[in-house]
Amino acid sequence: MEKIFGVLLNGLSMGAIYALLALGFVLIFKSTGILNFAHGELAMIGAFVCYSLAMQYGLPYFIAFMLAIAFGALLGAVVEMVFFRRMVGEPIFSTIMITVGLASILTSVAGVVWGHDVYPLRGPFTDKTVLIGGAVIGQGAVYTLLISLVLFGAFALFFTRSLLGVSMKGTAEDPHTASLMGINVNRIHMVAWAIGGLVAAMAGIFLADQSFVRLSMSHTGIKAMSAAILGGMESIRGAVVGGLLVGIVEGLAANYLSGAVIGGFHFGDIKEVAAFAIMIVVLMIRPQGIFGSEKVERV
């Protein structure tokens, strides 16, 4: 009983990072309609910046953290201005491909600047643990979980109560009509990318806190994408639930399936594909994701 509780808690702590990444992902998709394949790369850059500031320049962790997420927001805004401003109304394939190209560019820049090594990022709560109901969980994980829940609440309020949030929703629905209604579509898109970049950088730093800073950490972005799809691409609530669900399923799979051998098939590293397997299952049952709303189409 205690073991499964521990497994669940650890799954939750990884899930919180997925949730955070998926949040930024959904935010960008919800307001600009762009499926951002470079989200993991934005997270990676954020973590690298935080590493440089805190470890190489010796800034206090909290200040480095703040500067890194501010940089993430700036990066998001710049990306929107440079790459996506001219793409409004272009086919969805082209915008997706641009995010893929952007991912390559960001990885390449990070490779040139920081190299291909693995770096530790030591924060104030690295290696510190708390005991919850007999199970040990990292302090960083608790903070990640709390922050993603707080952000979830903030975003939910933002999209229903604030003028900016409502205009973001309107812009996503139909950018042309929105601009006719007096909404500055360019500004809305930029803000969405800035917030997305900020949340991504935050998630990247938390992820680095649980493991290391390295180029390949951007792969987590793809898994977060499956978390977002799982919850329903347009649902903030879905992103959080999807992220946590993916984390828990991964934890369970890693603990109970890894190492099993059936007919010459080894279930090692099953963690890596658990997210995708559960995504396929959910999509077969509910094609619009758990919290997504079904679109009614007119011919």
Place this chain on the structure above:
Amino acid sequence: MGGKFHTTYEQDMAILQSLWVKVWLGILVFLLMLCPYILTRYQLSILNEMAIAVIGALGLNLLVGYTGQISLGHGAFLAIGAYTTALCADNLGLPFVVTLPLSGFMAALLGMIVGVPSLRLKGLYLALGTLAFGFIVEYVLFHWDIAQGDMGLSVKPISVLGVSITKEQHFFYVAVGFAFLATLCAKNIVRSKIGRSFIAIRDRDIAAEAMGIPLAKYKIMAFAISSFYAGIAGALTAHYQKWIVPGSFDLSLSIAYIAMIILGGLGTILGAVLGAILITGIPHGIVLVTDILKESYPKLSGLIVDLKLGIFGLIVVLALSFEPQGLAGIYRRAKTYWKTWPFRY
């Protein structure tokens, strides 16, 4: 303006629409025949890679460009083709003439299975579903004993009727021959009833269904045909590389194929061919340029991995920002420009 006007249905449906197309095609075939005698081994190997990529890209374009079903798992179908060839040739001792179609059919079978969710999933959800399929195939190949995981499998060279094709020059004829065959098949599929149904589904699937096109049949058919192409391309890759590991069929391969058809131009045969040539050529071009610059900037060779990736991304981004229709769009524009020159329209 000097447009082309057809007076009969046969003229409108012809594969080679005018005399000039025939002439240019003849010149192209002639030049390709000459290639093995003029080019070096390295240059030929680039052309071989391109020819294989053309086959895969044509298949993906039938699915994405013509039927409008996004697939991010094309690399997985290549992997299935490659491993089917390797395993059948090795364990069962089947000859190339059997293993090649077998890899195609194996990929097509799995393609049909992947196609079933496409009846319910649309757009981005389908894209992510196929992406997940790609990851799962890679995982299975890594962890299943018969595929030998990381160790990879060795593949025998192609041999037909006792003649085995080991030299780059000989493989060139095989690869280019198959690329031409694939182009011809794709052209024929597109101008037949099947192709028109695909296009109708892409433009508006509900309207297509209302007009009496069975959606399920044609969507699954599109997946099957596209995967068949990928399976053939995969089998040729396996024979060409002589050694296959699961890692060479990962997400980056699927993305490269998507890049080919989007950069080339969705929904055109010419676009798929041009895109395949461009995307396969880019890394070699970068290597060439860094080789030239190496003398003056010795530091550059250490950064080549990063530069390759970055320049690839930059080309994709720039090409799409300035011409969202891809290379085929540029070609079309250049053609109309010269046709009406010196007038604008």
